[in-house]
Amino acid sequence: MNISVFGCGYVGLTTAIGLAELGNHVTGVDIDAQKIELLCQGVAPFFEPGLQELLIRQLSEKRLNFTNDARTAIEQSNVIFCAVGTPPLKDHYADLSAVLVVAKDFSLYSNNAKFFINKSTVPIGTSEEISRIISANGKGKFSHRIISNPEFLREGSALQDFFHPDRIIIGLAQDDKESRQLMENLYRPFTDRGVPMFFTDIRSSEVIKYASNCFLATRLSFVNELANFCELAGADIKEVTKGVGLDHRIGHLFFEAGIGFGGSCLPKDLHALIEIGKTHQFDFSILKAAEKVNQRQPYRIMQVLHQIYPNLKGKTIAVWGLSFKPGTDDLRDAPSLILLYALLQEKVNIKVYDPAAIPKIRKIFGTSLSYPRDYYSALKDSDALLLLTEWDVFHNPDYRKIKSLMRHYYILDGRNIFNPAEMAKHGFHYYGIGRKNSWLPAAGVSQPKAQKFYTSSLSSQRKLKSSRSRVKFGL
Ligand code: NAD
Secondary structure (H helix, E strand, O other): OEEEEEOOOHHHHHHHHHHHHOOOEEEEEOOOHHHHHHHHOOOOOOOOOOHHHHHHHHHHOOOEEEEOOHHHHHHOOOEEEEOOOOOEOOOOOEOOHHHHHHHHHHHHHOOOOOEEEEOOOOOOOHHHHHHHHHHHHHOOOOOOEEEEOOOOOOOOOHHHHHHOOOOEEEEOOOOOHHHHHHHHHHOHHHHOOOOOEEEEOHHHHHHHHHHHHHHHHHHHHHHHHHHHHHHHHOOOHHHHHHHHHOOOOOOOOOOOOOOOOOOOOHHHHHHHHHHHHHHOOOOOHHHHHHHHHHHHOOHHHHHHHHHHOOOOOOOEEEEEOOOOOOOOOOOOOOHHHHHHHHHHHOOOEEEEEOOOOHHHHHHHHHHHOEOOOOOOHHHOOOOEEEEOOOOHHHOOOOHHHHHHHOOOOEEEEOOOOOOHHHHHHOOOEEEEOOOOOOOOOOOOOOHHHHHHHHHHHHHHHHHHHOHHHHHHOOO
8 A cells, every 4th residue: 555644753653664564655744854854864753662673674675755745745645644743722722733734735635536544633523624624625526535543552662552552443434435444454464363443433533532541641640649648548559559450340550650641642632622521511520630630740749859858949859760751752741841840940950861851851951950971870969869750770770879879868759669668778768659658757748738839839830931931941
């Protein structure tokens, strides 16, 4: 099959490379000229395990090429995937402008009947809007097919998820046999080994995408809220989630407490569905609560830090891990950003280390932070260590070395990767989210105090994001 994939970001590039691996001839299209130049030279523009190697292989086997010439790509393909970004607008509704541009290009440059397959996450009803644009601009010359094929890959394991999806969701018109046949052929390598392919109507497929992400987001906020409660109740969240997760109806995945979820999908899609609800006069109260919990959660680390050091000015804090999760350099909506802004506001010296995200964090924070060459160097003369992303490399550190470098032995673990008893044995004051055995006075901070802290932190974060503060911090 000759396929064009519009958008060469995390989803589009993974899809383009994956489809080429399946034997198709694929053109990756992007408006970002620099990205296309890098890709043509065989350089992946972001970090994703295994992507670089497969990119080089597919380029050399000549099944994959890249361009910013939308017209030629559309003319030469019978199938067009749309995987462009849908970032939140100021009012948090998804920005559909890139999707609509691709739809317009598709209608203007199509030289025969083609398939338009949308992978971008879009509000319910967008596929109908795409259809309208294509019919209006194409003047009905060709009978194009519009298919919704939402994407569920996770950054950090994008290729693995492409080749081993839990399910493939396809939304199409009930009588569209041609599209059904096309999708069955395209994904046959997966369905042949048992991957379920679920055909449904287009609107339901659009809801399925949001519902999946919002369910996961709500589950995480639930477990984070439970962790905060455990601290006050003298229970241990790790024990609680183990016990609860043994119920098959609940399970253990996406059931770990921490400083909250980030990334390009969960926070964005959660808020988008709340906004989409409003357009239908529907109040998603459960999603609003999940969002509120997530916005507060990173500040739990600041609360504890304040319990240790009521005045943080001049302290040196080491930060291990910045990306929103391990295995990616993506910083979009990462909780680390919230904490870095909060620490900078309190005039803390911050030394950061991340195995992949340093180039991106440097672009945001410039000289406001220090960037030691490795994670041990980040600890030199530090008054506390904050662990914010659970990269593998941090799991078994040399504790003696850590002690020889830190000024004060406070470790605040935002991802609960260490064992409190073991940390105490090594002589650290260790705090994990919702963990027992905490050396902290009392059982955490009372809720009214926490509320006050969150509220003032949120308002200072808003101020920090204002242009004046960005200049102040050289951002
Ligand atoms: P991204 O920001 O990494 O990439 C989007 C790309 O689209 C950019 O390279 C941009 O230059 C390009 N683009 C914009 N307008 C274009 C146009 N008119 N023609 C060609 N290219 C254009 O985004 P992403 O993370 O890959 O996400 C893409 C979509 O998939 C979003 O809707 C997102 O919500 C959804 N999604 C993302 C993930 C994820 O983990 N990142 C998972 C599932 C679904």
